[in-house]
Amino acid sequence: MQALIFADRLGRELEPLTERTCVALLPVVGKPVLEHTLEALVAAGVREAVIVISPFADQVRSVLGDGSRWGMQLDYVLTQGEEDPDTVVERCQSRLQSDVLALRGDVLRGAALDEFLQRAAAIDGPVVLGRAVDAPISLCLNRAAGQGGLEPLRWSNQALATASSWPVVELPTGAASRLESLAIYHRANLDAAAGRFPGLIVPGREAALGLRVGVHSKTSPRSLRQGIAFVGAQCRIEASVELYGEVVISNSVIVDRYTILRDSVILPETYVGELVEVQNAIVQGNRLIRVDTGVVLPVVETFLLADLQEVTLGNTLADPLNRALGALVLMCALPLLPLALAASLLHDANAPLREVKLRGNRLEFDEFGRRGRRVFTVWEWGTAIPVLRHLPRLLAVVSGDLRLVGVEPPTPEQAEERLEEWEQVADQAPAGLIGPTQLTLPPDAPREERLLSDAFYARRRSAAQDLRYLLQGLGALFTRRAWRPTP
Structure with missing residues (x-):
């Protein structure tokens, strides 16, 4: 016997989940839906299958291969998606055996296929249909090389409610989900984890x-x-x-x-x-x-x-790494502290240090229970020399409020002014001690230009890029810009 698996749903009803994959490859308890179907076929003794695929066909072939992982032999038929099953059968007629078990591979079912085949064997006729109790028809045993009886397997968002002229086997121990909406896909995952799909291999x-x-x-x-x-x-x-x-x-x-x-x-x-x-x-x-x-x-x-496919370093890894590097840089910068103090006293003997509030990377709940980035206090030297003025910010790196490399940390007032969607893109990256904005733009650059620079960095940041900015920041210590007084 051979299986004919229809896995050609276009998946509009499950968007946005199907923007980067097809319904058949959506995971249910750690495995693609179609893999659960193959495991059920193997349990029922079926070792050959023709799989009807359409969107993301290359992904399906890559994931399943030739079927040897399950001891199966898999063949593929490419369609335009959700085609009439009879049309598909005509196209691949030469590949089909006389006895065909037709079923959808982009719906979830418990492993009741062996029960269906045993009960269908006792029924004469070219076509025997099967379904779980109170569920739409989802199985078809065709003894005429797929000719006739496949209409119930054609995908529609609304299950066919018309009575069939072919005999139908009810499977009292079976369970099925058509996965026709986000809510039903969500429920199918939870039901599978809870064991409500008998025979499903978790x-x-x-x-x-x-x-x-x-x-x-x-x-x-x-x-x-x-x-x-x-x-x-x-x-x-x-x-x-x-x-x-x-x-x-x-x-x-x-x-x-x-x-x-x-x-x-x-x-x-x-x-x-x-x-x-x-x-x-x-x-x-x-x-x-x-x-x-x-x-x-x-x-x-x-x-x-x-x-995680777009984020280069997990937050839990990057945070301790940045703190450790911040502590190392702080120790190396200790000889500069007397110079910073002297320069600040010369600039303003009454206020060598000043307090600044910035929005950092650590999180907290506000008075309304909303979670957001914590506003922290950092000291700055009163000198106009940039490299000396910002030395205390290394303490914020050690505490986790700042990263070594990131976007320019805003004050609470500046953060509140970010109302447009493009202005908030910078929030996708951590606030940092140095970064492209701090290293390349002049201190008097317009607010919009600084935000655009941070937004561009946030969209394109990577570990290699951060390393380059770190080395660039090290080199900047020996440039005139780092030591030239600014307002």
């Missing part, structure tokens, strides 16, 4: 009652405060994270300290920042999707949510 090991953890993942059983949670492979979940209800964390996810997750799905390559609370939502990179309202909220601040 990867990982049981780390504690209700907590399943994938390979090479770091998490604490104490994080699961109540309910059921699945943590995929290659994840790092801080011990102070709290999980409530039903939570699914996909592969390659970082969840930072003191974060609370309730009834949520975190998709792969996502960073969830410190002190963030996510409830009843899907998180994909820097996008928060509320499944109850359908609202998609892009989060600009990378310290809240971030796409």
Whole structure:
């Protein structure tokens, strides 16, 4: 017997999740939907399959290959997407055997295929259909090389409700989800983690009652405060994270300290920042999707949510590294302190130091419970020589309020003036001691020019680029600009 798997949904109903992949490759408890289908086929003894694909066809081929990973032989048929099944069968008729098990590979089902095949074997006729109780038809055993009976498998956002002229097998132990909306995709993940899809193979090991953890993942059983949670492979979940209800964390996810997750799905390559609370939502990179309202909220601040495919260093790694380097630079700069004091006394003997408030990188809650960057106080020498005036800011690097390299830290008043969307792009990068704006623009450059410089850096920053700016800043110490008095 051979399987004919339709996995050609265009996925408009699941946008924005399908902007970079297809429905068949969306993860459910750590594995693509289509992989769950292949595992169910193997469990039912089916080893050959023709897969009908359309969007992101190269991705599908790359992920599944020739099927040898499951002991299968896979072949592919390319379509324009959501084509009529009979048209597809005509195109690949020469590749099909006489007995074909047709099914959709971009919906989720429990592994009830063997039960369907056993019961269908007792029914005569060219076509036998199958479905879980109270669910649309999702299976078709065709004994005529795919000719006829495939109309129920044609994708439509609304499941076909018309009665079939072919016999239908009800599967009382089966479970299925068409994944036809963001809310249903969210629910399918939670149901899969909770074991509501009988026979579905959930990867990982049981780390504690209700907590399943994938390979090479770091998490604490104490994080699961109540309910059921699945943590995929290659994840790092801080011990102070709290999980409530039903939570699914996909592969390659970082969840930072003191974060609370309730009834949520975190998709792969996502960073969830410190002190963030996510409830009843899907998180994909820097996008928060509320499944109850359908609202998609892009989060600009990378310290809240971030796409790890776009962020070069995880915040948890960059922060201690910058603090350590800041302490090293501070020790090297100690001989300059007497010079800074002398220059400040010459400039203004009554006020050699002055207090400045800046918005940094550390986080806090305001009086209304909103989370944002903390305003901190830093001292500056009263001298007009830039390299000496800003020496105390090295203490802010050691404390974590600033990075060595980043955008220009604004005062609270300057931060409040950033109302336009383009002005807030700079907030995607950490505030730093030095950066392109501090190193290349004159002190009297217009506000808009400085913001554009910071926004450009925030969009294009990388570890290699930060290293170049660090070396450029070191070299700038020996230039006239660093020692020329400025207003």
